[in-house]
Amino acid sequence: MSTLKAVRGTRDLLPPETALWNRIEAVARSVFARYNFGEIRTPIFEDTALFARGVGEETDIVSKEMYTWEDRARAQSEKTQSLTLRPENTAGVVRAYIEHKLGETGQLAKLYYIGPQFRRERPQKGRYRQFSQIGAEVIGPTHAGSESPLRDAEVLEMLATFLDELGITGWTLKINSVGSSADRPRYIETLRTALAPVVSQMCPDCQRRAETNPLRVLDCKIPEDQPIIDALPRIADSLDEASRDHFAQVCAALDASGVPYTHDHRLVRGLDYYTRTTFEFTHGGLGAQNALLGGGRYDGLSEAIGGPKAPGIGFAMGEDRLVLTLQAQEANQKAAPPQVADTYIAPLGPAQNPAALALARTLRRQGLRVELGDGTFRLKKSFEAADKTARSIVLLGEDEAQSGILTVKVFATGSQSKVPQTELADLLAGLRNT
RNA sequence: GCGGCUAUAGUUCAGGGGCAGAACGCCUGUCUGUGGCACAGGAUGUCGUGGGUUCGAUCCCCACUAGCCGCCCCA
Numbered sequence: 001m002s003t004l005k006a007v008r009g010t011r012d013l014l015p016p017e018t019a020l021w022n023r024i025e026a027v028a029r030s031v032f033a034r035y036n037f038g039e040i041r042t043p044i045f046e047d048t049a050l051f052a053r054g055v056g057e058e059t060d061i062v063s064k065e066m067y068t069w070e071d072r073a074r075a076q077s078e079k080t081q082s083l084t085l086r087p088e089n090t091a092g093v094v095r096a097y098i099e100h101k102l103g104e105t106g107q108l109a110k111l112y113y114i115g116p117q118f119r120r121e122r123p124q125k126g127r128y129r130q131f132s133q134i135g136a137e138v139i140g141p142t143h144a145g146s147e148s149p150l151r152d153a154e155v156l157e158m159l160a161t162f163l164d165e166l167g168i169t170g171w172t173l174k175i176n177s178v179g180s181s182a183d184r185p186r187y188i189e190t191l192r193t194a195l196a197p198v199v200s201q202m203c204p205d206c207q208r209r210a211e212t213n214p215l216r217v218l219d220c221k222i223p224e225d226q227p228i229i230d231a232l233p234r235i236a237d238s239l240d241e242a243s244r245d246h247f248a249q250v251c252a253a254l255d256a257s258g259v260p261y262t263h264d265h266r267l268v269r270g271l272d273y274y275t276r277t278t279f280e281f282t283h284g285g286l287g288a289q290n291a292l293l294g295g296g297r298y299d300g301l302s303e304a305i306g307g308p309k310a311p312g313i314g315f316a317m318g319e320d321r322l323v324l325t326l327q328a329q330e331a332n333q334k335a336a337p338p339q340v341a342d343t344y345i346a347p348l349g350p351a352q353n354p355a356a357l358a359l360a361r362t363l364r365r366q367g368l369r370v371e372l373g374d375g376t377f378r379l380k381k382s383f384e385a386a387d388k389t390a391r392s393i394v395l396l397g398e399d400e401a402q403s404g405i406l407t408v409k410v411f412a413t414g415s416q417s418k419v420p421q422t423e424l425a426d427l428l429a430g431l432r433n434t
Numbered sequence: 435g436c437g438g439c440u441a442u443a444g445u446u447c448a449g450g451g452g453c454a455g456a457a458c459g460c461c462u463g464u465c466u467g468u469g470g471c472a473c474a475g476g477a478u479g480u481c482g483u484g485g486g487u488u489c490g491a492u493c494c495c496c497a498c499u500a501g502c503c504g505c506c507c508c509a
Contacts, residue, residue, distance in 0.1 A: 008500070060507050064435075088509085117509085122435075125502070126509085133509060205506080216507090269508090280509095291509055318509030348467065383469035397467070411469070 009121075009129025016339055017323070021132075024166060024322050025114055028134050031162045032112045035154070037136055040111040042092035048082035054091030054305045056272025058213075061087045065119040085118035090273070090298070090314055091305065093137045098307035103141045108151075112136035114319075125324070126289035132319035135295075139302070139312035146311045149246050152277045152297060153253030155313055159281060159293065160259045168283065168325055171292060173260065175279040176267035177247040178215075179239045181300050184275070187238035188214055194232050202228060218266040234265045243276055250277055273298040277313065283325050292325065293317035342368040342428045343408075344386035348397035350375040355401050359394070359421070366425040387411055391431045394424065 006012060013021060029039070048068050055062050067085040086092055093111055096102075102109040114134045121127060138155060140146035156173065163171050178184055191214045199210045202217075202225050209216040220229060239247070254261055261279075269278045278296035295315025302310035343363070347356035353375045360370045371389050373382045379395075386393040395407040406424060409416040410431060419427055 005500080065507085119508080121507075122505095123501080124504090127507095131509070135509090219507090221505095271508090289509075293509060295509095316509055321509060346467095379467050380465075380469075382467095385469090387469040393469080395467070399467095407467090409468075414470090416468080 007129075009123040011128065019339065020323055020326060021319065024319060024326070025134070027166045028112070028114065028162060031158065031165055032136060035110070035158050037110040037112045040093055040096060040113050041115065042086070042089065042096050042113065044116065045083050045085050046092055046095065048084040050091050050095055050305060051084055051087060054094065054273060054301060055088065059272060061119060061271070065121055067118050067120055087119045088117055088271075088316060089113050089115065089133060089135055090137060090301070090316070093135075093314075094139060094298075094301050094307065094310070094312065095305060097137075097139050097310065098302060098305070102139070103144075103308055103310050106141070106144060108138055108140035108144045108146055110136070110138050124289065126318065126321045128320060133316045134319055134322075135314060135316035137312055137314035139310050139314075141308070141310060147246075147299065149249035149277075150253055152250045152313050153257070153259075155295070155315065156250075156254060156261070156279060157257050157259050159315065163281065163292070166322065166326070167329070168292075168322070169329065170283060172262070172282050173279065174264035174267050174282065175250070175254075175261050175277065176235070176264050177239060177243055177250075177276050178235060178268055178274055178278050178296070179243045179276060181275055183235075183239050183243055187233075187235045190233050190238055191215070191217070198228050198231075215268040218268055229266070235268075236265060246276055269294060269296055273301040273304065275299045279315070281317075283321075289318075289321060291318070292321050340369075341371040341390035342431065343392045343394050344371045344373060344382070344390035345394045345396060346373040346377070346379065346382035346386060347375040348379065348395060352396050352398070352401060356396050359396060359406075362421075363425055363428065366429075368425060368428055392428060 048066070051062055051066060057063065066087050069083060070080045071083050073080045093113065097109050097111075112135065115132060116130050117133050118130055120129055123129060136155070136158075138146065138151050145151065156175070160173065179187060192210070195210045195214060195217065199207055202210075203220065203222045206217050206220050206222070206225055209220075218229060218232070220226075236244070236247075251261075251263070264280075267278055267280060269280075274296040276297040276299065278294075280294045281292045282290045283292050284290065293315055295313070297311070297313040299311035301312065302308060345356050345360050345363075347353050356372060356375070360372045363370045371386070373385060377385070383393060391412065392408055392410045395409075397407075400406050404421050405418045406421055407416065408419050408424070408427065412431070
């Protein structure tokens with residue numbers, strides 16, 4: 001029988017790496033809370049129609065990357081339902097916003113999420129079929145200020161703060177405006193017209209994109225095509241006055257808050273629901289998957305899935321990519337300190353095992369990280385195990401059990417002493433700072 | 435979905451048509467209530483899976499699977 005393995009594109013996260021994941025999530029929760037966001041947890045699967053309508057039928061995500069299945073009917077009378085593992089979380093959040101009538105509060109809904117998403121893509125470093133995203137959305141009725149450019153700038157400023165607090169250095173923020181739902185089709189037509197006479201000189205991919213999705217031509221990385229692309233009309237010139245003004249105000253607010261960014265005229269995003277502001281934080285050293293996070297405004301998404309007008313802006317970060325970036329940085333600097341227990345309790349003989357567990361319980365209840373040995377171990381083995389996992393070792397033999405005076409050896413100094421049980425916790429806690 | 439590279443010990447990797455290798459790690463002992471350091475010894479394994487060529491395949495060939503890199507797309 002063949003050995004079972006994690007399926008393609010999925011993987012196990014083990015200690016100590018999981019500590020890094022927890023740190024990232026803790027920083028995210030801390031930062032988002034200060035911007036007055038609350039956590040939302042939506043189901044991991046949804047009605048397939050949500051993603052078809054929300055993300056866009058023609059996007060790669062929906063057309064070929066979703067894990068979709070027909071749910072079983074429970075009764076003859078019940079119809080089967082097409083369900084899909086969520087490929088992203090914005091559509092689910094907006095669905096929940098509509099379902100729970102959050103717009104009726106008259107306030108902005110400011111929600112963040114942390115959780116797994118699923119796309120059936122070819123796995124690569126920093127790209128998995130189950131991957132975790134951290135994201136946030138600001139949604140609300142227009143009268144709550146959801147369309148304000150200040151919201152866009154605040155989200156971007158929050159992200160800059162998050163990356164800084166997490167300790168990621170060298171990130172780049174690129175922003176652009178893809179215009180309103182009216183601007184975008186107009187620009188696409190302008191682009192098609194401009195491409196027509198020159199497309200034959202471009203790479204095969206671009207020739208295909210010019211037909212299927214002209215905006216994608218702007219993403220082309222082939223050096224020979226760059227002069228042609230640079231000469232194409234810019235989307236900024238197709239924006240109506242409201243969109244142009246909106247974008248200018250986003251930029252002005254970013255300038256005032258000192259968040260560095262570049263205006264990238266070529267930044268278009270793949271999901272259909274984006275309008276006006278789009279952005280991307282990138283980082284070198286991630287290879288081809290250089291986007292740390294991306295997002296933008298989606299003023300029409302709620303209506304696209306049957307809800308009220310509820311403009312919003314949000315982003316999604318690839319948690320795997322944050323981990324990779326931090327790991328690369330820590331490799332350059334100093335390795336993260338390994339997890340180490342405060343002490344290792346070594347019962348000297350099986351007769352001391354019960355007392356050892358009781359002592360461990362006492363210390364653990366005082367907040368200490370304690371590893372527990374076994375009385376069948378030879379003392380030498382206990383020391384070897386202790387030295388690998390803990391800062392110190394506590395010997396618990398017959399003498400110690402009777403007297404209540406424990407023998408403690410601290411590995412950093414090699415010093416050994418007798419300590420009353422009542423003073424043990426303080427002594428061990430003190431070792432953390434040495 | 436397409437193209438390229440890779441798969442050998444717990445880990446990182448070398449090797450090569452005829453007994454399976456190194457380093458680190460692991461285990462044992464020198465040392466029976468004392469770790470690290472040193473010395474001595476030991477175990478590592480279906481050489482990714484399945485087929486083919488061959489007297490003989492871990493090595494050559496094919497397929498599959500998985501990983502990595504790039505494309506597509508995206509976080």
